[in-house]
Amino acid sequence: MSTATAPTLINIDNVSKQYGSGLIAVRDMSLKIEQGQFVSFLGPSGCGKSTALRMIAGLTSVSTGQIRFGGEDHGPQDIGFVFQEPTLMPWATVFNNVYLPLRLAGVSRKKAEPRVEDALAQVGLSKFAKSYPRELSGGMKMRVSIARALVTRSRLLLMDEPFAALDEMTRFKLNNDVLRLWQEYNLTVIFVTHSVYESVYLSNRVVVMAARPGRVVSDIEIQAPYPRAENFRNTPEYANYCAVVSDALNETLDTGDINH
Amino acid sequence: MTTETPVLNSDQQRHARVDRAMRIVLPVLTIVVALGIWEGLVRYYQVPKYLIPAPSVIAETLVKDGPSLMGSMWFTIKLTLLSLFFATVGGIILGSIFALSRTVEMCFFPFAVILQVTPVVAIAPLILIYVRDTFSALLICAWIVAFFPILSSTVIGLRSADHNLRDLFTLYRATPLQRLRYLLAPSALPYFMAALKIAGGLALIGAVVAEFVAGTAGQSTGLASRILESSFRNEIPRMFAALFLVSVVGIAIFLATSWLSRAVLGNWHESEVRREN
Numbered sequence: 001m002s003t004a005t006a007p008t009l010i011n012i013d014n015v016s017k018q019y020g021s022g023l024i025a026v027r028d029m030s031l032k033i034e035q036g037q038f039v040s041f042l043g044p045s046g047c048g049k050s051t052a053l054r055m056i057a058g059l060t061s062v063s064t065g066q067i068r069f070g071g072e073d074h075g076p077q078d079i080g081f082v083f084q085e086p087t088l089m090p091w092a093t094v095f096n097n098v099y100l101p102l103r104l105a106g107v108s109r110k111k112a113e114p115r116v117e118d119a120l121a122q123v124g125l126s127k128f129a130k131s132y133p134r135e136l137s138g139g140m141k142m143r144v145s146i147a148r149a150l151v152t153r154s155r156l157l158l159m160d161e162p163f164a165a166l167d168e169m170t171r172f173k174l175n176n177d178v179l180r181l182w183q184e185y186n187l188t189v190i191f192v193t194h195s196v197y198e199s200v201y202l203s204n205r206v207v208v209m210a211a212r213p214g215r216v217v218s219d220i221e222i223q224a225p226y227p228r229a230e231n232f233r234n235t236p237e238y239a240n241y242c243a244v245v246s247d248a249l250n251e252t253l254d255t256g257d258i259n260h
Numbered sequence: 261m262t263t264e265t266p267v268l269n270s271d272q273q274r275h276a277r278v279d280r281a282m283r284i285v286l287p288v289l290t291i292v293v294a295l296g297i298w299e300g301l302v303r304y305y306q307v308p309k310y311l312i313p314a315p316s317v318i319a320e321t322l323v324k325d326g327p328s329l330m331g332s333m334w335f336t337i338k339l340t341l342l343s344l345f346f347a348t349v350g351g352i353i354l355g356s357i358f359a360l361s362r363t364v365e366m367c368f369f370p371f372a373v374i375l376q377v378t379p380v381v382a383i384a385p386l387i388l389i390y391v392r393d394t395f396s397a398l399l400i401c402a403w404i405v406a407f408f409p410i411l412s413s414t415v416i417g418l419r420s421a422d423h424n425l426r427d428l429f430t431l432y433r434a435t436p437l438q439r440l441r442y443l444l445a446p447s448a449l450p451y452f453m454a455a456l457k458i459a460g461g462l463a464l465i466g467a468v469v470a471e472f473v474a475g476t477a478g479q480s481t482g483l484a485s486r487i488l489e490s491s492f493r494n495e496i497p498r499m500f501a502a503l504f505l506v507s508v509v510g511i512a513i514f515l516a517t518s519w520l521s522r523a524v525l526g527n528w529h530e531s532e533v534r535r536e537n
């Protein structure tokens with residue numbers, strides 16, 4: 001997967017976001033995200049990671065600047081979004097939760113069925129189609145949420161600290177699942193996290209952000225090859241990248257203190 | 261989980277069955293014992309029936325005055341259910357409008373509050389003057405009492421949808437109707453069911469109180485009129501019999517709304533899901 005020659009999928013051009021309160025959540029953000037990239041937005045809480053992601057998804061407007069979609073006919077309707085919480089409808093079965101995006105697009109239940117079943121199989125939850133969310137563990141709920149993001153076959157997946165609330169074992173497992181899905185479906189993933197280790201393990205590009213005001217401070221390419229598996233975590237290469245990214249993150253924390 | 265075959269052994273199943281049976285047997289037994297003590301005390305002390313009639317005397321009266329009391333009970337039931345129906349329809353419609361527009365809510369919420377806080381006994385005489393038809397007047401009184409909880413719960417319920425889920429619906433370009441059907445209405449359902457349970461009881465109270473205020477003027481009248489009438493004539497057993505029927509109506513409404521709530525929320529909402537310990 002050579003990212004150097006891939007076409008630009010999202011062009012974030014000098015984007016700022018100021019909330020009604022006057023707070024500048026994101027300032028002068030410029031990024032070109034290429035098709036097929038796995039990009040992590042890494043930064044301390046409050047640095048505008050969620051805001052940036054929500055602007056890309058069209059869930060909140062930009063104050064200045066522009067976000068353009070290039071490459072394939074990617075419109076905002078082709079976005080899969082995974083929130084920090086599983087965000088499932090408690091009154092609906094797992095099947096109906098995953099069916100939701102297709103139902104809203106007017107796809108009949110019958111036509112949707114194979115696609116929903118396929119998405120559930122991808123996250124290993126075929127047996128739980130008839131269960132209700134309350135019957136599932138935290139990790140399983142997150143898998144349902146991922147299946148729902150995949151069911152529309154969207155090629156762009158936005159994830160906002162999806163595994164932050166899970167235990168480490170489950171998180172590692174889901175990390176590997178996301179990597180597998182990314183490769184299998186040729187996805188472009190933007191993954192928000194505050195974990196250095198998670199960002200290095202997953203992505204081929206880490207965008208480090210700082211707070212007050214929220215901005216991009218460094219953009220680090222992780223050149224380690226895929227597929228990556230658990231043993232990647234024990235390589236010196238991984239340790240090196242973690243050190244580099246950690247340093248970049250620490251600098252942002254220092255400037256944050258000075259600003260304060 | 262749910263798809264697997266049950267692994268409860270027969271002992272546990274029997275235990276669960278006994279537990280379910282006890283839920284019915286215990287309260288019924290308690291009531292029977294209480295009635296027995298009542299009967300015994302009244303007979304032992306030879307309390308005259310114009311003071312406190314024994315349960316057996318009340319039962320006798322129920323049978324003897326059955327046809328006339330049944331007619332009154334039907335009147336009360338009709339009044340209660342109709343007012344509950346209109347309260348539900350009105351509460352949902354107005355609640356939805358309020359939930360859609362803060363401006364409308366700010367304009368009209370005070371009226372709803374005024375209706376709620378003014379005792380129905382105080383408004384009833386006015387309504388009886390302005391509305392010629394007695395049944396309609398009573399209906400309005402009962403409606404006023406039952407309406408408010410449905411209104412306020414519908415407003416809160418419709419606004420209670422999870423904000424991330426709202427975003428998800430925005431992301432997938434849901435139409436307003438889809439949003440209402442698949443997100444807002446289900447989110448509001450637990451609030452609405454809780455309000456319906458309260459409103460069911462209030463509708464009956466409203467119906468009885470309004471009829472007390474109206475007096476026994478009309479020819480077709482409800483249980484409240486029977487109670488008043490019996491009180492004037494000092495027919496205490498008949499008062500108890502009518503009172504008993506009012507309670508029966510109330511209990512029936514309570515059971516029906518509880519059953520409905522369980523049927524609608526039982527699969528997913530914490531308030532109705534039974535947990536095993």
Ligand SMILES: Nc1ncnc2c1ncn2[C@@H]1O[C@H](COP(=O)(O)OP(=O)(O)O)[C@@H](O)[C@H]1O
Nearest residue numbers: 019021023025044045046047048049050051052
């Ligand atoms: N809807 C909003 N209205 C006003 N301020 C907000 C809103 N959402 C986020 N913020 C503020 O913007 C800043 C960045 O928030 P956010 O994008 O959530 O950061 P992160 O996801 O990195 O923790 C924070 O200071 C937060 O309080």
Ligand SMILES: [Mg+2]
Nearest residue numbers: 049050160161
């Ligand atoms: Mg966030």
